[in-house]
Structures are given as C-alpha cells and as structure tokens.
Amino acid sequence: xxxxxxxxxxxxEALDGPWQEARAIxxxxxxxxxxxxxxxxxxxxKWSLPDEAALIVSPVDSTPxxxxxxxxxxxxxxxxxxxxxxxx
Numbered sequence: 001x002x003x004x005x006x007x008x009x010x011x012x013e014a015l016d017g018p019w020q021e022a023r024a025i026x027x028x029x030x031x032x033x034x035x036x037x038x039x040x041x042x043x044x045x046k047w048s049l050p051d052e053a054a055l056i057v058s059p060v061d062s063t064p065x066x067x068x069x070x071x072x073x074x075x076x077x078x079x080x081x082x083x084x085x086x087x088x
Contacts, residue, residue: 002059003080004032004041009054017044023076025069031060033080 001020008028015022018041019034034041042057049055063081066073 001033001035001080002038003077004034004038004057005060005064006030006032006041006045006055006057008045008049010050012045012048014048017041017048019044023070023073025073029069031073031076 004019006029008030011028012030015024015030017032017034018036019032021031021033023031025031030045032041032045036044038057038059042055045057046055060077060081063074063077063083
C-alpha cells in the first residue's frame with residue numbers, strides 16, 4: 001500500500017477512486033492510501049476536478065513534518081509510513 005499526497009487548486013467533485021482511504025487534511029490538500037500506481041491515482045483525481053484545475057500528486061514514503069492539518073493526520077501518516085525515512 002502506498003500513501004499519496006495531493007494538492008488541488010479546486011475541490012474534487014467526489015473522493016471516489018482507486019484508493020482504500022482518502023483524507024482531506026487542509027483546504028485543497030489530501031492523503032490517499034492506495035495499492036495503485038501514481039499514474040492511476042493521479043488520473044482518477046484529475047478526472048474528478050474541473051477542467052484545467054491545478055494538481056500535483058506525490059508518493060509519501062516517510063512521515064513528513066507538518067502542522068495545522070486536520071486532527072489525526074500525523075497519527076494516520078505514522079501508521080502508514082516510515083518515521084523519519086527509516087527503512088527496516
């Protein structure tokens with residue numbers, strides 16, 4: 001399973017897609033947990049946005065530092081990513 005971080009300039013019409021879980025963590029900022037590739041996740045999200053809306057999607061391997069995100073975001077990420085990029 002891979003975690004993806006996505007930023008969109010517009011709100012998606014729906015968060016249905018090829019992911020097991022989707023979380024809105026701040027305005028325009030989302031986390032997705034999916035067994036699909038980056039390309040599949042990117043295109044599913046792109047198709048849920050208005051035409052020409054800005055979008056960026058990236059895999060998240062390690063728990064990022066953050067603040068001001070929705071409650072539970074750090075815990076959710078820690079459960080799915082490596083802390084500080086440490087691989088076992």
